[in-house]
Amino acid sequence: MVSKRFFLKRLLLLVPVLFGVATLVFAILHLSPGDPAKVIAGQRATAEQVAAVRTELGLNDPIWVQYGRYLFDIVTLNLGDSYIVRKGVPVLTILRARLPVTLELALYGQLLGILFGIPLGVLSAVKQDTITDHLTRVGALTGISVPIYWSGPLLILLFAQFLGLLPASGRIASAYDVPVYTGLITLDSLVYALSGGGFGAFQSAISHMLLPAAVIGVYSMALISRMMRSSMLEVVRQDYMRTARAKGQGAKITIMKHGFRNATIPVITVIGIQFGTLLGGAVLTETVFGIGGIGTLLVNAIEVGDYPLVQGTVLVFAFLFTLVNLGVDLTYSYLDPRIEQ
Amino acid sequence: MPRDSSVNRRSFLKAAGGAAAAATLAGCAADPDETTSGSDGGAGDGGSNATDGGDGSDGGSGGDVLTYARGNDSGTLDPQNTTSGEDVKVTNQLYDQLIMFKPGETSLRKGLATDWSLDGTTTTLTLREGVTFHNGEEFTAADVVATYNRFVNPDYEHYPGDDYTSAYGPFTLGNWIEEVTTDGEYKVTMQMTQKYAPFLRNLAMFAASILSKKAIEEKGTDLKSEPVGTGPFQFEGWDTSNQRIRLSANDDYWGDAPQVGEVVFTAVAQNSTRAQTLDSGGADIIDGIGAQASKVVSNSSNAELVEKAGINVGYMAFNMAKVEEFQDKKVRQAISYAIDTKAIVDTIYKGIAEQASQPIPSNVMGYNDDLSPYGQDLDKAQSLLEEAGYGDGFSFELATFKNPRAYNPSPIQAAQTVKSNLQEVGIEVSINQQSFNPFLDYTSAGKHDACFLGWMTDNADPDNFFYALLHPGISTDDVPDGQDYVGFDTEDFNTLNVAAWANTDYMTLVEDAQTTYDEATRKEKYNQAAQLAHDEAPWVFIDHAKELRGVANGVEGFTLAPISGPFLNLVSLN
Numbered sequence: 076m077v078s079k080r081f082f083l084k085r086l087l088l089l090v091p092v093l094f095g096v097a098t099l100v101f102a103i104l105h106l107s108p109g110d111p112a113k114v115i116a117g118q119r120a121t122a123e124q125v126a127a128v129r130t131e132l133g134l135n136d137p138i139w140v141q142y143g144r145y146l147f148d149i150v151t152l153n154l155g156d157s158y159i160v161r162k163g164v165p166v167l168t169i170l171r172a173r174l175p176v177t178l179e180l181a182l183y184g185q186l187l188g189i190l191f192g193i194p195l196g197v198l199s200a201v202k203q204d205t206i207t208d209h210l211t212r213v214g215a216l217t218g219i220s221v222p223i224y225w226s227g228p229l230l231i232l233l234f235a236q237f238l239g240l241l242p243a244s245g246r247i248a249s250a251y252d253v254p255v256y257t258g259l260i261t262l263d264s265l266v267y268a269l270s271g272g273g274f275g276a277f278q279s280a281i282s283h284m285l286l287p288a289a290v291i292g293v294y295s296m297a298l299i300s301r302m303m304r305s306s307m308l309e310v311v312r313q314d315y316m317r318t319a320r321a322k323g324q325g326a327k328i329t330i331m332k333h334g335f336r337n338a339t340i341p342v343i344t345v346i347g348i349q350f351g352t353l354l355g356g357a358v359l360t361e362t363v364f365g366i367g368g369i370g371t372l373l374v375n376a377i378e379v380g381d382y383p384l385v386q387g388t389v390l391v392f393a394f395l396f397t398l399v400n401l402g403v404d405l406t407y408s409y410l411d412p413r414i415e416q
Numbered sequence: 417m418p419r420d421s422s423v424n425r426r427s428f429l430k431a432a433g434g435a436a437a438a439a440t441l442a443g444c445a446a447d448p449d450e451t452t453s454g455s456d457g458g459a460g461d462g463g464s465n466a467t468d469g470g471d472g473s474d475g476g477s478g479g480d481v482l483t484y485a486r487g488n489d490s491g492t493l494d495p496q497n498t499t500s501g502e503d504v505k506v507t508n509q510l511y512d513q514l515i516m517f518k519p520g521e522t523s524l525r526k527g528l529a530t531d532w533s534l535d536g537t538t539t540t541l542t543l544r545e546g547v548t549f550h551n552g553e554e555f556t557a558a559d560v561v562a563t564y565n566r567f568v569n570p571d572y573e574h575y576p577g578d579d580y581t582s583a584y585g586p587f588t589l590g591n592w593i594e595e596v597t598t599d600g601e602y603k604v605t606m607q608m609t610q611k612y613a614p615f616l617r618n619l620a621m622f623a624a625s626i627l628s629k630k631a632i633e634e635k636g637t638d639l640k641s642e643p644v645g646t647g648p649f650q651f652e653g654w655d656t657s658n659q660r661i662r663l664s665a666n667d668d669y670w671g672d673a674p675q676v677g678e679v680v681f682t683a684v685a686q687n688s689t690r691a692q693t694l695d696s697g698g699a700d701i702i703d704g705i706g707a708q709a710s711k712v713v714s715n716s717s718n719a720e721l722v723e724k725a726g727i728n729v730g731y732m733a734f735n736m737a738k739v740e741e742f743q744d745k746k747v748r749q750a751i752s753y754a755i756d757t758k759a760i761v762d763t764i765y766k767g768i769a770e771q772a773s774q775p776i777p778s779n780v781m782g783y784n785d786d787l788s789p790y791g792q793d794l795d796k797a798q799s800l801l802e803e804a805g806y807g808d809g810f811s812f813e814l815a816t817f818k819n820p821r822a823y824n825p826s827p828i829q830a831a832q833t834v835k836s837n838l839q840e841v842g843i844e845v846s847i848n849q850q851s852f853n854p855f856l857d858y859t860s861a862g863k864h865d866a867c868f869l870g871w872m873t874d875n876a877d878p879d880n881f882f883y884a885l886l887h888p889g890i891s892t893d894d895v896p897d898g899q900d901y902v903g904f905d906t907e908d909f910n911t912l913n914v915a916a917w918a919n920t921d922y923m924t925l926v927e928d929a930q931t932t933y934d935e936a937t938r939k940e941k942y943n944q945a946a947q948l949a950h951d952e953a954p955w956v957f958i959d960h961a962k963e964l965r966g967v968a969n970g971v972e973g974f975t976l977a978p979i980s981g982p983f984l985n986l987v988s989l990n
Contacts, residue, residue: 109854117499118856118912119874120583127578161656162492162640163580172656231689235696243693246658249483249680258657365684365693367489367659374685375488378819380853 085404089397096393100386101145105138114380115158132158149390155383160376166387170369174391175258176246177368180360181353183261183288188295189346195296196303196342201330203308211300218297223356227290227363234286244365246283251276260284287364291356295349302345306338313337347403351396480677482971482989484982485690485699489659489683492640493651495625496567499582501872504622505703506661506681509984510550511625511645512671514541514560514604515616519983520975522727522779522876524616528555528626528646529604534616534933537594537608545602547670549628550643550650557598562629564589564596576637584623588874592618611931613938614877621875622980648674648985659683675973675988688712694719694966700989701971701982705964706825707766713966724976725779726963729772729881730823730870731955732814732834736901737916739865741810743901748953750800752790754841755834759792761959764829769959774946775881777960779978781935782878782942787950789957797841809842812865816847817855823870823961830958831868860911862904868958869914876979878942882926884910886949888918892927895920900952917954 112129113120120128129135133144148155154166161169199211235243246260247253253260253267253276261284264276310316311334319329358370365371369388376384488502495507516527531542547555565572567581568590575581592615594607608615618624631644643651648671649663661681665674684690687704691712694702705713705721714721732755734742741747761771773787801807814834816827824830828849835845850858859867874880888895888902889910895902900919902909909916922945929941950957963978970990975983 107854108857109851110857113857113860114853115579117583119499119587121586122911124578124583124586131577131579157491159491162497163637164641169656176657228688228692231692235698236692239696242698243696244485244684244689244698245682245693248698249660249682250481252653252655252662255655255657260658362685363689365485365682365686365689367657367683371659371685378851 081408082405085401089394089401092397093390093394097146097149097386097390098142100389101142104382104385105141109380110134111158111380111382145386154387154390157376157384158381159379160372160381160384166383169372169384170387170391172255172258173367173369173372176260176366177354177357177361177370179259179261180284180287180291180357180366180368181350183284184291184353184356184360185295185346185350187288187292188299188349191292192296192299193303193339193342196300197307197330197335197338199300199304200307200311200338208304212304215297215300218293219301221293223290223294223359224363226293227287227360230286230290231364241286242279242283246280246366247276248279248283251279253280287360287366290363291353291360294356295346295353298349299342299345302342303338306341307334310334310338344403344407347399347406351399354392354395480989482676482679482701482984482987483699484679484681484984485684485693485702486681487683487685487687487690487704489656490654490661490681493643493654493661494637494640495622496576496581496585496627497637497640499584505982506663507625507643507645508622508647508981509649509663509679510643510647510651511622511627512647513620513622513624514543514626515620517620517876517977517980519981519986520724520977522781522979524620527620532616537611539606539608539615539619541604541606543602543604544670547646548668549631549646550666551628551631553628553630555626555628555646556601557604558601559626559629560604561596561598562632563625563627564593566627566632567623568593574632574636580637582623584621584874588618588621588623611933613930613933614875614879617875617877620980646670648672649679652678669985672985674985676984679984691716691966694968697968700968701974701987702966703964703982705966706820707768709966710766710768710964716966719966719968722965722967722974722976723768723962724978725770725777726822726961727777727779727873727876727978728823728871728961729775729777729885729957730769730821730868730959730961731772731775731957732866732868733915733955734866734953735862735864735914735916736954737862737903739812741804741806741812742866744804744806745952746800746804747806748956749790750797750804750841751838751843752953752956753793753800754797754843755790755837755956756792757789757956757958760830760833764826764833765959765961766825768825768964769823769961772957772959774950774957775886775955776878776942776946780873780876780878780881782882782929782939782946784943784946784950787946790953792837794840801841801843807842809844811844811846813846813848815855815858815864815867816849817852817868818849819852821852821870822872823959824868825961827868859914862911862914862916864914867914873979878938879926879930882942882945882949883930885912886915886917886954887923887926888913888916890918892920892923895923915954917952919948919952919954922948922952 112125112132112134116125116128156163156165157169195211199208202208231243234241253264256263256266260280264280268274268277316329316333319333357368361368361370362374373388376388486502490503490506491500492498492503493507495511513527514529515524518525528544528547529541530544533540543557549555566574567585569575592608592612594609597605628644631639635642641654648666648669650666652662652664654661659682663679665677667673684693687706687709690702691709693699695712695716695718710721713719734748736742757771761769771789773789774784776783814831816831831847835847838845858864871885887910889908890906895918901916902918904916925941925945929938932938963976965976967974972988972990973986975986977983
């Protein structure tokens with residue numbers, strides 16, 4: 076059971092967290108050197124032009140006035156317009172187009188992580204201290220240790236350049252112009268295929284998704300399988316497992332029915348928390364694979380000094396992260412009501 | 417727990433599922449502004465070709481969709497709204513200028529004007545008849561006037577505002593034009609504020625692209641995402657979630673009509689991934705190639721590396737206004753002799769640049785063939801320092817940007833080379849590295865002792881180097897006697913002149929050249945100016961970087977253009 080009170084309490088806690096993030100982002104951007112007006116006006120601009128831009132953007136106002144205006148804008152869900160990356164386009168509009176890209180990548184990564192991580196973890200626990208166990212554990216450790224900016228290019232080298240099996244970058248071949256419904260390219264191209272556009276675009280989208288999803292999926296798979304293994308080992312030693320075996324129940328049923336279900340509880344938490352980390356991993360993956368999600372967007376915005384876009388992207392990132400954590404907390408208290416207090 | 421204060425499992429799951437679905441819908445719904453997409457049937461020819469191919473890799477070969485991959489997506493599609501080269505690659509497909517550059521050259525050809533003359537302070541142009549904009553409107557003199565007004569005239573009804581129009585407005589047109597008048601539908605006269613030799617070249621710049629009067633009035637600042645030009649390609653859609661801009665052939669184009677049906681500009685942030693994308697067939701042409709990526713391309717059996725001398729310069733400037741030692745020419749020469757620029761260009765820039773001896777590269781008019789780069793000569797450097805009275809050395813700070821620029825692909829390593837070279841003649845260098853934008857603030861305020869900087873041309877005119885970078889922007893009368901520098905706080909000082917150099921002989925030469933229309937005379941003046949800059953050494957001349965492109969084997973007719981372009985209407989796919 077999840078009480079409403081607990082739910083509301085957690086929801087209210089989001090407010091100070093987001094306020095803190097907003098303030099921190101504002102402070103960091105305004106303390107760092109560089110004049111955004113100059114960035115917008117460019118290298119060829121005269122001092123008067125720069126001054127005109129400063130006035131127009133309100134950068135001449137005292138810092139606390141700017142801060143107040145900034146907070147007010149956030150509360151009214153106005154994240155401002157981009158300075159440079161997409162000149163004059165509202166930050167929310169930009170994020171709305173880019174966010175699904177990152178979410179899709181993280182989702183597929185997570186999916187691969189779960190599909191491979193859980194069976195490997197169970198296998199490893201059941202066959203504890205055998206060669207299978209050792210191999211799985213070393214594999215998992217390697218998966219956690221290999222950085223994305225190394226494994227990514229390596230996979231591109233192998234699958235795109237040497238074998239020519241998969242594309243090196245992007246989300247779909249440029250020949251396809253699939254209408255955007257959800258922003259999730261695999262879904263959109265499937266809808267497009269089902270509405271008579273042919274399955275070529277869908278195939279292309281899937282083949283583009285494989286490598287980047289595998290790269291982030293490996294990390295999450297490694298973590299999940301390790302968690303699954305230790306949790307499973309704990310459960311296997313419980314009294315009720317011995318009882319089940321003593322009843323003469325078969326080993327497979329014992330493990331799957333009594334062991335597995337109970338062992339998944341902590342794993343689900345890990346999966347939830349892991350999803351937040353995956354969003355971060357997606358930033359690196361996007362850069363390596365030339366995918367334009369909010370990761371690439373953020374890097375680009377920081378490079379050119381696009382204040383509103385950096386602020387907006389970080390805020391949305393933080394919001395998602397806290398939201399996922401809230402979800403994890405709620406799930407946890409639902410699965411184990413003792414947590415609630 | 418009383419039932420009414422709790423949520424049971426089933427309703428919790430329902431609520432969670434509903435919330436997730438709502439979030440998905442809210443967050444992911446396509447915004448028509450953001451993902452404008454062609455309405456005429458999606459994939460079209462290219463799509464079905466790629467489907468038929470069905471080999472899992474991208475289209476590109478076989479289809480008539482040309483894919484051009486670069487480092488970043490565009491920020492705007494309005495040539496009056498940008499100073500970024502990335503944006504210009506796309507606007508150059510959509511728009512034409514009155515006068516245009518010949519593909520791959522720095523000379524001019526007819527554009528939307530078929531005839532022109534520059535006489536004193538009057539430029540008259542005869543416009544091309546029978547040209548239509550992508551919105552179906554016919555191109556006339558009224559469009560030229562509207563284009564000019566929208567860019568630089570704040571009193572114009574449709575002026576989009578100071579923070580919208582780019583600095584190129586005054587820089588290329590506004591500072592020089594007093595008034596634009598028309599005589600009938602196909603004659604335009606531009607009355608100038610003074611004689612200005614590079615003016616015709618300014619008209620050939622991307623910033624002087626001709627907009628449609630009707631589109632200006634109807635769309636205003638929406639032109640940044642809904643361009644209307646006369647160019648060889650017209651706008652189809654901008655899919656920002658895929659960082660992709662799709663253009664289709666303008667079959668009514670007045671010039672060389674495109675050979676491909678569609679052009680797709682796509683962004684791949686990492687140089688090496690972009691090169692691998694080209695190699696594996698995911699792109700037809702790529703740019704932004706560094707040393708690493710150039711290896712991938714030149715080793716590829718599916719693509720080739722194309723290179724051409726660029727129109728740029730990379731240098732280290734001495735801030736004479738701040739550092740007393742630099743005010744002595746012998747010190748500047750000594751440092752020029754002490755730094756091994758050959759090693760920087762060959763080893764650190766990995767040969768994708770050539771050594772510089774003067775402010776302009778050899779493909780710009782006025783290049784002085786008699787000059788050769790300062791070679792490293794430590795003995796000469798040491799004796800020059802001793803003559804100047806600094807035999808025991810001194811110390812200064814070298815400011816540099818951190819990230820690669822075309823004219824300086826490895827700034828930090830280059831700075832370290834300078835540091836170790838100068839150590840050998842007793843000069844201590846401390847390196848101050850910054851991100852590019854704060855760095856520009858720092859140098860244009862004159863806070864540096866010495867700095868790395870560079871320049872990529874706007875209009876391929878020598879004035880765009882000699883005057884823009886080394887003239888202080890003030891009158892020769894305002895330079896104190898017996899002094900060849902001025903302070904950064906001088907009124908009207910040109911802050912791009914980060915050496916603060918104010919040599920009156922040089923200033924007179926480049927001012928004369930700016931107002932002389934006779935090409936031979938201009939050439940001679942710039943020859944002398946180059947000699948003077950070389951000898952006086954306000955900069956350590958480092959390099960002129962080459963332009964590199966990766967081109968897939970199936971691409972034909974691609975000309976690497978160091979200015980303007982890419983000329984994708986000349987390209988065909990096999």
